[in-house]
Amino acid sequence: MDEKFDAIVVGAGPSGNAAAYTMAKAGLKVLQIERGEYPGSKNVQGAILYSKALEEIIPDFREDAPLERHIIEQQMWVLDDESYVGSTYRSAEFNKQPYNRYTIIRAQFDKWFSRRVQDAGALLVCETTVTNLIMDRNRVIGVQTDREGGSIYADVVILADGVNSLLAKKAGFHPELEPKDVALAVKEIHFLPEETIQSRFNTGEGEGVVIEMAGKITQGMMGTGFLYTNKDSLTIGVGCMLSDFKSQKTTPYLLLEQMKAHPAIRPLIEGGEMKEYTAHLIPEGGYKAMPKLVGEGWMIVGDSGMFVNAVHREGSNLAMTTGRLAAETVIDLKQKDLPMTAANLAYYQGRLEDSFVMKDLKKYKNMPEIFHKNNQFFTEYPELLNRAAHTMLTVDGVDKKTKEREIRKSFKTRRSLFGLMGDAFKMWRAFE
Amino acid sequence: MIPVKVEEKLFQNRYRVDAGRPHINIKNPTTCQVECKTQECTVCCPAGCYTAEGNGQVVLITDGCLECGTCRIICTTYRNVDWEYPRGGYGILFKFG
Numbered sequence: 001m002d003e004k005f006d007a008i009v010v011g012a013g014p015s016g017n018a019a020a021y022t023m024a025k026a027g028l029k030v031l032q033i034e035r036g037e038y039p040g041s042k043n044v045q046g047a048i049l050y051s052k053a054l055e056e057i058i059p060d061f062r063e064d065a066p067l068e069r070h071i072i073e074q075q076m077w078v079l080d081d082e083s084y085v086g087s088t089y090r091s092a093e094f095n096k097q098p099y100n101r102y103t104i105i106r107a108q109f110d111k112w113f114s115r116r117v118q119d120a121g122a123l124l125v126c127e128t129t130v131t132n133l134i135m136d137r138n139r140v141i142g143v144q145t146d147r148e149g150g151s152i153y154a155d156v157v158i159l160a161d162g163v164n165s166l167l168a169k170k171a172g173f174h175p176e177l178e179p180k181d182v183a184l185a186v187k188e189i190h191f192l193p194e195e196t197i198q199s200r201f202n203t204g205e206g207e208g209v210v211i212e213m214a215g216k217i218t219q220g221m222m223g224t225g226f227l228y229t230n231k232d233s234l235t236i237g238v239g240c241m242l243s244d245f246k247s248q249k250t251t252p253y254l255l256l257e258q259m260k261a262h263p264a265i266r267p268l269i270e271g272g273e274m275k276e277y278t279a280h281l282i283p284e285g286g287y288k289a290m291p292k293l294v295g296e297g298w299m300i301v302g303d304s305g306m307f308v309n310a311v312h313r314e315g316s317n318l319a320m321t322t323g324r325l326a327a328e329t330v331i332d333l334k335q336k337d338l339p340m341t342a343a344n345l346a347y348y349q350g351r352l353e354d355s356f357v358m359k360d361l362k363k364y365k366n367m368p369e370i371f372h373k374n375n376q377f378f379t380e381y382p383e384l385l386n387r388a389a390h391t392m393l394t395v396d397g398v399d400k401k402t403k404e405r406e407i408r409k410s411f412k413t414r415r416s417l418f419g420l421m422g423d424a425f426k427m428w429r430a431f432e
Numbered sequence: 433m434i435p436v437k438v439e440e441k442l443f444q445n446r447y448r449v450d451a452g453r454p455h456i457n458i459k460n461p462t463t464c465q466v467e468c469k470t471q472e473c474t475v476c477c478p479a480g481c482y483t484a485e486g487n488g489q490v491v492l493i494t495d496g497c498l499e500c501g502t503c504r505i506i507c508t509t510y511r512n513v514d515w516e517y518p519r520g521g522y523g524i525l526f527k528f529g
Contacts, residue, residue, distance in 0.1 A: 035520050040526065040529055041525045042526065105528045107526050107527055108528075127520040128521075129517045129520040131516075146519050164504065164515075166516070176505070178505070179505055179508065182501075182505060184478065184502055188441070233528075245472075245502075246472045246508075249472060249475045252478040257436045275444055276526065277444055277498075278529065279478035279500040281505070
């Protein structure tokens with residue numbers, strides 16, 4: 001293939017598909033390269049699709065996208081070994097179209113998205129791994145693949161190659177990721193009859209529930225668990241910072257197994273047939289860990305650029321938005337007949353700053369550090385909270401004032417008064 | 433602790449193994465055996481690809497690899513893991529993802 005393209009997109013996940021679609025639709029000559037057998041075959045996500053980011057790219061996506069259930073209820077659980085304290089938000093508003101978010105199965109969703117990309121005119125090559133970037137001095141001019149004669153050239157290369165982002169590292173654009181900047185998540189998909197899911201989660205047909213969990217299930221590590229309802233399956237998983245896995249020497253699948261055995265979780269997944277076990281890294285380093293996003297002839301989008309809002313469990317929407325904004329930058333430069341230099345591509349950075357992407361990442365820039373240094377939020381507080389609920393809700397002849405005193409005392413003994421004040425301040429700093 | 437075999441989980445997955453061409457290699461096996469005291473790869477790999485042998489050796493079999501990148505990033509002290517993506521079309525093929 002000795003052709004030259006306007007743009008090469010490496011990867012066919014949400015960010016790569018968003019970028020390739022946007023550029024192809026504007027009439028650019030786009031090549032997209034995917035290492036999997038089909039788009040989605042290498043991709044892993046929980047997975048929740050936030051409609052807004054996709055609507056901006058494909059407004060009519062609901063017509064034929066493979067969507068599992070729209071979410072009508074969100075639960076937050078704080079777990080102790082035997083119990084949990086939870087909050088639930090369910091609203092009939094979430095049952096009005098257009099729905100705000102859906103559960104999806106990524107292998108199916110990515111295939112669909114990719115079909116749309118190809119319909120828009122982009123050329124997709126699967127089963128091809130990009131092995132290197134081709135450089136002319138400090139400028140990226142194309143990519144090398146593991147196919148025979150696999151050098152291909154383009155004005156700009158968009159790296160949508162996911163969290164490990166080997167290409168940017170090999171080219172020296174990025175330093176290696178550190179264990180504190182990524183979470184390792186493992187999950188399973190369990191199949192159950194549609195009606196069973198609806199009765200267990202108290203939903204109607206097509207309606208779904210999201211449960212996010214924190215507390216003792218992560219065994220002292222910074223992380224969360226989740227349970228999502230698909231049409232006829234449940235996704236259950238847990239993710240914690242890799243630095244914590246490393247220092248505690250925890251085995252991820254044992255952690256997941258322990259979580260599945262929790263007395264509040266086990267009955268929800270009971271009887272399901274497990275059909276796939278997956279693992280994935282999530283770039284959760286936040287704003288302070290973000291790499292360089294543009295250079296001479298290259299840009300980075302999605303997970304490879306650390307575009308994940310760990311606090312709100314958002315990633316694919318940031319991926320799609322960054323892919324779209326990168327593409328719009330390229331389209332703009334093309335129209336003005338300007339070269340794909342670092343200075344010109346930096347307009348992408350400007351677009352990011354103006355969008356929710358950078359605003360949200362900046363808002364939570366202190367969060368990773370604060371939680372890393374304060375694991376009481378994942379250990380002592382869940383326990384204290386659950387004990388407090390237990391004390392108040394057990395009717396045993398002890399008067400309520402005495403119970404309140406006991407609870408206050410338990411908090412002060414475990415964390416001290418200054419500790420409690422400090423923790424409140426840290427929480428405020430993390431979320432301010 | 434709940435006993436569980438990772439092989440039983442991996443058995444549900446679909447792979448196309450690139451026989452004889454592992455995409456991950458240990459650069460210097462002696463470093464793992466002699467110098468590395470912690471060997472986190474043998475505990476934290478979600479697919480259990482790394483096994484600690486009695487003599488301190490670390491044995492790597494990549495057939496069940498989920499291509500997450502954990503071993504690549506976790507080996508901070510010795511950077512002893514040579515990690516590439518499998519050839520196009522090979523490796524894990526997620527049915528659901």
